[in-house]
Amino acid sequence: MIEIKGVYKEFKGKSNNVEALKNINMHIEQGDIFGIIGLSGAGKSTLVRCINRLEEPTKGEVFIKGKNIMALNSAELREMRKKIGMIFQHFNLLNSRTVAENIAYPMEIAKVPKEDREKRIDELLKLVELEEKRESYPSQLSGGQKQRVGIARALANHPDVLLCDEATSALDPKTTQSILKLLKKINETLGLTIVIITHEMEVIKQICTKVAVMEAGEVVESGPVPKVFAHPTHPITKSFVQNISHDIPVELLNRIDHNRQLFRLSFEGIKTSQPILSRMIKKYGVEANILLGGIDHLQQTFIGSLIIELIGEEGEIKKAVAFLQESDVECEVISQ
Amino acid sequence: MIFQNPTQAFWLLLAETGNTLYMVFAATLISTIIGMPLGVILVITDKGGIKEKLQLNRILGTVVNIGRSFPFAILIVALIPFTRLIIGTSLGTTATIVPLSIAAAPFVARVIESSLKEVDKGIVEAAVAMGSSTWEIITKVLIPEAMASIILGITLTVVNLIGYSAMAGTVGGGGLGSVAIQYGYYRYDVSLIIATVILLIILVQIIQWIGNNIAKAVNKK
Ligand SMILES: Nc1ncnc2c1ncn2[C@@H]1O[C@H](COP(=O)(O)OP(=O)(O)OP(=O)(O)O)[C@@H](O)[C@H]1O
Numbered sequence: 001m002i003e004i005k006g007v008y009k010e011f012k013g014k015s016n017n018v019e020a021l022k023n024i025n026m027h028i029e030q031g032d033i034f035g036i037i038g039l040s041g042a043g044k045s046t047l048v049r050c051i052n053r054l055e056e057p058t059k060g061e062v063f064i065k066g067k068n069i070m071a072l073n074s075a076e077l078r079e080m081r082k083k084i085g086m087i088f089q090h091f092n093l094l095n096s097r098t099v100a101e102n103i104a105y106p107m108e109i110a111k112v113p114k115e116d117r118e119k120r121i122d123e124l125l126k127l128v129e130l131e132e133k134r135e136s137y138p139s140q141l142s143g144g145q146k147q148r149v150g151i152a153r154a155l156a157n158h159p160d161v162l163l164c165d166e167a168t169s170a171l172d173p174k175t176t177q178s179i180l181k182l183l184k185k186i187n188e189t190l191g192l193t194i195v196i197i198t199h200e201m202e203v204i205k206q207i208c209t210k211v212a213v214m215e216a217g218e219v220v221e222s223g224p225v226p227k228v229f230a231h232p233t234h235p236i237t238k239s240f241v242q243n244i245s246h247d248i249p250v251e252l253l254n255r256i257d258h259n260r261q262l263f264r265l266s267f268e269g270i271k272t273s274q275p276i277l278s279r280m281i282k283k284y285g286v287e288a289n290i291l292l293g294g295i296d297h298l299q300q301t302f303i304g305s306l307i308i309e310l311i312g313e314e315g316e317i318k319k320a321v322a323f324l325q326e327s328d329v330e331c332e333v334i335s336q
Numbered sequence: 337m338i339f340q341n342p343t344q345a346f347w348l349l350l351a352e353t354g355n356t357l358y359m360v361f362a363a364t365l366i367s368t369i370i371g372m373p374l375g376v377i378l379v380i381t382d383k384g385g386i387k388e389k390l391q392l393n394r395i396l397g398t399v400v401n402i403g404r405s406f407p408f409a410i411l412i413v414a415l416i417p418f419t420r421l422i423i424g425t426s427l428g429t430t431a432t433i434v435p436l437s438i439a440a441a442p443f444v445a446r447v448i449e450s451s452l453k454e455v456d457k458g459i460v461e462a463a464v465a466m467g468s469s470t471w472e473i474i475t476k477v478l479i480p481e482a483m484a485s486i487i488l489g490i491t492l493t494v495v496n497l498i499g500y501s502a503m504a505g506t507v508g509g510g511g512l513g514s515v516a517i518q519y520g521y522y523r524y525d526v527s528l529i530i531a532t533v534i535l536l537i538i539l540v541q542i543i544q545w546i547g548n549n550i551a552k553a554v555n556k557k
């Protein structure tokens with residue numbers, strides 16, 4: 001669906017140049033809800049803006065439905081953009097137009113006849129549940145309602161893909177939930193491919209099927225969300241994952257003897273229902289003291305995380321840890 | 337008193353008020369027709385604009401600045417040959433429209449420029465992302481979004497032009513300015529000077545009031 005190949009982007013500054021993207025390769029499939037997460041300045045916005053060429057990559061290629069968009073002239077580019085919906089953190093609605101007129105805008109420029117526009121507006125307002133706001137102006141709407149209008153507007157020309165740049169970052173948690181639900185519904189009912197940029201792991205956890213983690217212009221880790229969640233390898237990914245999974249309170253840590261060994265275990269899916277831990281205890285004769293634990297419900301799968309203390313002979317503990325790792329349980333020593 | 341009765345003075349003032357309005361509105365229309373495209377070009381060719389062309393932007397900016405720094409009194413005189421060429425005379429109300437329009441055009445260009453620059457960059461970017469052409473962005477996004485501010489700017493132009501037209505009146509331009517100079521100054525009729533000043537003040541107030549109200553009605557922010 002979307003293929004990003006060796007994309008570089010350099011911003012030329014007066015004194016120094018910023019390498020915002022360094023050799024990005026990405027494959028987004030039809031029907032994916034693809035999340036891109038990273039800290040501020042990681043290059044997320046620059047990357048999605050390369051997908052519709054709001055930003056021109058310095059090097060590299062972007063294919064959408066097999067078409068190399070870098071090869072398009074400006075008229076072809078405009079036509080292609082009509083098939084790529086985009087929503088923004090600050091909504092960017094036309095203040096001088098009503099809700100209906102805002103949704104009409106992309107259809108006007110695509111030369112859709114008036115009757116068809118009106119029909120489509122009704123359909124979209126129903127989809128985003130804003131029928132009663134048809135004639136309101138953006139200034140009369142809440143943030144969540146504005147983003148719904150933004151979504152309706154982005155869908156007006158039946159796009160192939162929807163790009164979302166921090167679409168929920170200006171909204172409160174409850175409104176964020178409702179917008180994420182709406183995006184999920186659109187993905188499921190229309191089969192629309194969605195690319196979501198965010199710095200909140202919650203958003204990824206809630207609706208994304210795949211995730212790419214960015215740091216300093218590079219994708220440091222990517223894959224299906226449950227896998228990345230259960231086995232984060234890069235420190236930045238770990239910090240995102242730990243932010244939402246269960247962390248040990250500092251008071252608890254302080255009370256633990258420094259000679260004891262603490263481990264963070266994380267595991268995904270079916271293993272949460274298998275008694276791996278008790279098997280390990282029986283097999284190696286070590287004792288496990290569970291300090292903290294929980295299971296995260298992540299769309300269709302579960303991610304479990306446990307913080308345990310292992311007590312026993314040094315050699316046996318090593319073997320026990322190896323056993324856990326063989327059983328696909330991520331096992332990490334927590335240094336105090 | 338030059339006039340037999342106040343009625344006669346009343347009709348004179350009424351007629352010249354009409355002349356002033358005629359000059360001012362014609363000049364506003366023409367200067368907007370010239371200044372609007374200039375203002376739009378100044379915005380879209382500026383750094384980060386939708387059709388960035390810095391060289392053109394700099395040249396146009398300089399031309400507009402030169403136009404704006406020309407003192408109006410000198411402009412009227414300098415334009416006499418040009419005015420004769422297109423109107424046939426350099427005297428009277430219709431002839432005055434020429435220097436008025438040319439004096440106001442660079443002002444309008446800057447007014448439009450600053451109004452359009454107030455439009456949120458994100459809104460323009462959204463329009464670009466939806467596949468809008470430059471023309472569509474100008475006509476469907478920039479101008480409608482800036483409309484309230486443009487109307488206030490045009491109102492300001494009208495008010496300035498009332499001042500300029502009074503100045504033009506003193507050198508054969510017609511309108512309320514010529515009443516003040518011909519009857520008030522040359523024939524020492526202070527009451528007519530006072531009357532023209534009061535009329536000018538009332539005109540400015542009314543125009544500003546109308547401008548403010550239209551701008552308010554148009555503003556959906
Ligand atoms: N137009 C520009 N000119 C110069 N540098 C830029 C420009 N746009 C972005 N950058 C730089 O590129 C880098 C990546 O920026 P980008 O906006 O893509 O980050 P981001 O991951 O979206 O961050 P945030 O979460 O804050 O939105 C930053 O260092 C930024 O300063």
Ligand SMILES: [Mg+2]
Pocket residue numbers: 044045046165166
């Ligand atoms: Mg960003």
